[in-house]
Amino acid sequence: MSQIYEIRDPIHGFIEINEWERDIINHAVFQRLRRIRQLGLTDMIYPGAMHTRFEHSLGVMHLATKMFDEIVKRRIDFLKKELNYSDGGIERDRILLRLSCLLHDIGHSPFSHASEDLMPKDEKGRPYKHENYSAAAVVYLMKDVIDDHPLNQNHRIRAQEIADFLNNFSLRRSLLWRSLLSSQLDADRSDYLLRDSHHIGVAYGKYDLNRLLVTMTVAIDPESNPTLAVEESGVHAAEGLIVARYMMFTQVYFQHTRRAYDYHLAMSMRSLLKEQQFPPPTNRNNIEEYLKWNDWCVLGEINNGNGGKHGKLISERRHYRKVYETPEVPSQEDVEALNKIWDEIGNDDAFLDKAENSWYKFDNTDIPILENINKSDEKVTYLSKLSSVVYGLKPVGQSRIYVSVEKKDDIKKRIEKIKCK
Numbered sequence: 001m002s003q004i005y006e007i008r009d010p011i012h013g014f015i016e017i018n019e020w021e022r023d024i025i026n027h028a029v030f031q032r033l034r035r036i037r038q039l040g041l042t043d044m045i046y047p048g049a050m051h052t053r054f055e056h057s058l059g060v061m062h063l064a065t066k067m068f069d070e071i072v073k074r075r076i077d078f079l080k081k082e083l084n085y086s087d088g089g090i091e092r093d094r095i096l097l098r099l100s101c102l103l104h105d106i107g108h109s110p111f112s113h114a115s116e117d118l119m120p121k122d123e124k125g126r127p128y129k130h131e132n133y134s135a136a137a138v139v140y141l142m143k144d145v146i147d148d149h150p151l152n153q154n155h156r157i158r159a160q161e162i163a164d165f166l167n168n169f170s171l172r173r174s175l176l177w178r179s180l181l182s183s184q185l186d187a188d189r190s191d192y193l194l195r196d197s198h199h200i201g202v203a204y205g206k207y208d209l210n211r212l213l214v215t216m217t218v219a220i221d222p223e224s225n226p227t228l229a230v231e232e233s234g235v236h237a238a239e240g241l242i243v244a245r246y247m248m249f250t251q252v253y254f255q256h257t258r259r260a261y262d263y264h265l266a267m268s269m270r271s272l273l274k275e276q277q278f279p280p281p282t283n284r285n286n287i288e289e290y291l292k293w294n295d296w297c298v299l300g301e302i303n304n305g306n307g308g309k310h311g312k313l314i315s316e317r318r319h320y321r322k323v324y325e326t327p328e329v330p331s332q333e334d335v336e337a338l339n340k341i342w343d344e345i346g347n348d349d350a351f352l353d354k355a356e357n358s359w360y361k362f363d364n365t366d367i368p369i370l371e372n373i374n375k376s377d378e379k380v381t382y383l384s385k386l387s388s389v390v391y392g393l394k395p396v397g398q399s400r401i402y403v404s405v406e407k408k409d410d411i412k413k414r415i416e417k418i419k420c421k
Contacts, residue, residue, distance in 0.1 A: 350401060
């Protein structure tokens with residue numbers, strides 16, 4: 001019997017882990033997450049935003065497990081009869097889910113999403129993502145603590161299996177549970193909304209987690225695929241989750257000053273990297289080289305004067321200033337006006353930022369709602385059909401123009417003249 005340890009967490013109370021999970025957490029690759037902030041340099045605007053990917057990863061594992069357990073408890077007959085799950089298969093999938101959620105962020109670059117634009121492209125021209133680095137780190141560097149761990153003897157979960165889960169290459173039966181890590185109802189978003197709100201000191205990301213948990217379920221969608229869903233009685237909890245995401249995006253993740261620091265960080269890091277980008281996650285040496293980078297290293301380089309012009313701007317808090325922006329949901333005329341201004345003033349001391357390019361996105365992807373649960377006529381519909389609030393939310397398509405402090409006043413005057421033409 002494995003010993004159970006408890007970790008105190010400000011969001012979820014006590015998070016329980018076993019000896020296997022403790023050994024994984026104590027691995028150097030996972031410990032690196034203590035040096036990767038969750039929200040980049042958001043503390044320059046919200047001073048409390050000093051939390052890291054370390055505690056978030058623990059929270060995602062904990063929350064995904066609670067979701068999994070609630071679904072199994074309430075829909076065990078459905079899982080067995082409709083999806084052919086067995087008791088042994090469910091137990092193994094629970095372990096696979098926990099380990100995958102625990103390790104899902106180990107491949108984050110410094111300051112989380114702020115430097116993901118520095119990730120190279122694969123042979124098909126697709127940019128690598130942090131999930132690809134997480135999967136590679138699991139396979140190349142963590143096999144010993146996964147494949148060979150004594151508590152894995154009966155389950156035979158392999159590092160490659162976790163990597164496939166993270167890369168979305170899982171077997172069909174595992175894809176349902178992967179939705180607990182990446183979907184509109186996932187534990188990832190559910191944790192960071194609450195965690196970010198707590199540390200920043202805002203209420204925008206708060207929603208009724210307990211109600212959401214006890215109404216989460218599984219169903220067959222209109223395309224005959226298994227899907228996560230929420231029972232009818234949980235519609236308002238699901239609605240609250242969507243609204244929380246919208247508010248956090250507009251007020252925090254796409255906050256104008258925060259985005260300026262993301263830009264400066266990326267530009268500064270580009271000057272620090274040998275080839276102006278990270279090495280691809282294609283072999284052990286590359287992964288080891290990549291994982292040497294963390295927030296402390298970058299800030300040390302900037303402090304030593306090696307971060308170039310943008311590093312100096314960060315140190316002196318002379319970030320570029322916003323001089324023009326479109327509405328959150330711009331019309332075609334708004335977009336054309338922005339493009340006209342950018343064409344006339346765009347230069348090396350300015351940058352154009354678009355919501356669609358942000359790593360934290362708000363879109364109106366729907367949440368499945370299960371009607372008539374456990375009845376012969378149970379069916380899946382979608383939240384936007386039941387909630388006028390969600391139906392009315394539109395994808396944020398805002399764009400902004402930033403310029404250097406020295407040019408701000410002059411550029412603002414030029415913009416007014418351009419608008420009058």
